[in-house]
Amino acid sequence: MASLTIRKLDETVKTYLRLRSAGNGRSVEEEVRVILGELIQGRPELAGATSSPPSVDSPAQALRPVSTSGERNVTLIIGGGIAAYKALDLIRRLKERHIGVRCVLTKAAQQFVTPLSASALSNERVYTDLFDAESEFDAGHIRLARECDLIVVAPATADLMAKMAHGHADDLASAILLAANRPILLAPAMNPLMWNNAATRRNVLQLRRDGVHMIGPNAGEMAEAGEAGVGRMSEAIEIAAAAVDILRPPRPRPLADKRVLITAGPTHEAIDPVRYIANRSSGKQGFAIAAAAQAAGADVTLVSGPVELRDPAGVTVIRVESARDMLHRVEAALPADIAIFAAAVADWRVANEGEQKLKKTSAGMPQLALVENPDILATISKLTDKRPPLVIGFAAETEHLIDNAKAKIARKGCDWIVANDVSPATGVMGGDRNTVHLLTRDGDDIKVDSWPVMTKEQVATELVATIAKTLGKTS
Numbered sequence: 001m002a003s004l005t006i007r008k009l010d011e012t013v014k015t016y017l018r019l020r021s022a023g024n025g026r027s028v029e030e031e032v033r034v035i036l037g038e039l040i041q042g043r044p045e046l047a048g049a050t051s052s053p054p055s056v057d058s059p060a061q062a063l064r065p066v067s068t069s070g071e072r073n074v075t076l077i078i079g080g081g082i083a084a085y086k087a088l089d090l091i092r093r094l095k096e097r098h099i100g101v102r103c104v105l106t107k108a109a110q111q112f113v114t115p116l117s118a119s120a121l122s123n124e125r126v127y128t129d130l131f132d133a134e135s136e137f138d139a140g141h142i143r144l145a146r147e148c149d150l151i152v153v154a155p156a157t158a159d160l161m162a163k164m165a166h167g168h169a170d171d172l173a174s175a176i177l178l179a180a181n182r183p184i185l186l187a188p189a190m191n192p193l194m195w196n197n198a199a200t201r202r203n204v205l206q207l208r209r210d211g212v213h214m215i216g217p218n219a220g221e222m223a224e225a226g227e228a229g230v231g232r233m234s235e236a237i238e239i240a241a242a243a244v245d246i247l248r249p250p251r252p253r254p255l256a257d258k259r260v261l262i263t264a265g266p267t268h269e270a271i272d273p274v275r276y277i278a279n280r281s282s283g284k285q286g287f288a289i290a291a292a293a294q295a296a297g298a299d300v301t302l303v304s305g306p307v308e309l310r311d312p313a314g315v316t317v318i319r320v321e322s323a324r325d326m327l328h329r330v331e332a333a334l335p336a337d338i339a340i341f342a343a344a345v346a347d348w349r350v351a352n353e354g355e356q357k358l359k360k361t362s363a364g365m366p367q368l369a370l371v372e373n374p375d376i377l378a379t380i381s382k383l384t385d386k387r388p389p390l391v392i393g394f395a396a397e398t399e400h401l402i403d404n405a406k407a408k409i410a411r412k413g414c415d416w417i418v419a420n421d422v423s424p425a426t427g428v429m430g431g432d433r434n435t436v437h438l439l440t441r442d443g444d445d446i447k448v449d450s451w452p453v454m455t456k457e458q459v460a461t462e463l464v465a466t467i468a469k470t471l472g473k474t475s
């Protein structure tokens, strides 16, 4: 049987259908069925040739699912505020993102926008009454609350938020919100004085504690002449983006409940108050690993030497200068389940650090005696009580990469080594790409897995995935 795509009808027909269906409180598709049904009833010769068309007035039809194509669906509750007009744009923005929209308008919302506009834009019947015999035949308010993937309230008025916070259900919108078992996203919009009122502040706090998502309000000009402040509803495009974010399937969090300790960057070893010994490490690889571990659900502490990088979101970052500071902060951050030492720690520091700036003198050049710095990787690998179950070191080599890295695993007592060639020609130090070899202990042997050239973010993601896979096997 051929199917009819309403989208492909010509504009005049579509406009007529939209207006007629909205006026009758039906979806466009239902309206087409009614028109065809009426046509056939007027042609007795056809009436017997087919079973009667499904009755669109039957209550069971009134709340059919918005979409049968597996797309995501939103129940959009439009509250009674000036910003209600932006909710019409939001319908369009959600539909552009292949999200089906079913609208509910509060009584007050209908003073600002018409059900007809919402219906024409959503291509769906609009709901306004709790005591609607048609949709309440089968507990329509419960179905509106549950037969969707997300409930968006835009604008979320002070009144609607107060009702939600106190569990009221005396109209369709509040009853849906109380009956919901889906995530709820509020886009508050109101006068700054209403937003800052102690009652609204309490309600907002309560709703956040209840797990309700919120976007905005933004700061800016109010509809009321001469008023400005925080209270403008977020733009439709921002609300649509937040909805898409919530609808996105949750990312796997294979390192949830794991504490990960990471070091990154160089260390600076003072010669005098103004000079220091350093190396070319940018910290990019360690920071990328911290971000990847955090994205995998881990509780991450990053101890970093001096670098020009922003703190990765959700990571506890501790900034240090010297190798000794770094060791101290690493020890203080234990215990951890996994420790990854990506910092390029200076092997030596100046023994006779000047208290004042060293001056040129006729006596000749200052003699800089060097002493060995603490070996952070070896120190932590050899701990007896607080040793993390998985200790990973980095080997930055300029020659005999694999042999040196194998020797390093044995010498330091760590479990894995990520070896990379940092010869100037590779551009690894300070660059955005890395070519690494992962060395892991395999009984008495050491297994070498050579990865192709990747960005430092890709190396980080791959390393975190390998860690998660290994822990998954052993736990």
Ligand SMILES: Cc1cc2nc3c(=O)[nH]c(=O)nc-3n(C[C@H](O)[C@H](O)[C@H](O)COP(=O)(O)O)c2cc1C
Binding pocket: 078, 079, 080, 081, 082, 083, 106, 107, 108, 109, 155, 156, 157, 158, 159, 160, 189, 190, 191, 194
């Ligand atoms: C012109 C006008 C604009 C309004 N704008 C807002 C607003 O932006 N935010 C708000 O919380 N209330 C606003 N109100 C008050 C609400 O319309 C009123 O509290 C109403 O009861 C809200 O009903 P609802 O939450 O069921 O939609 C406005 C009222 C009027 C008359």
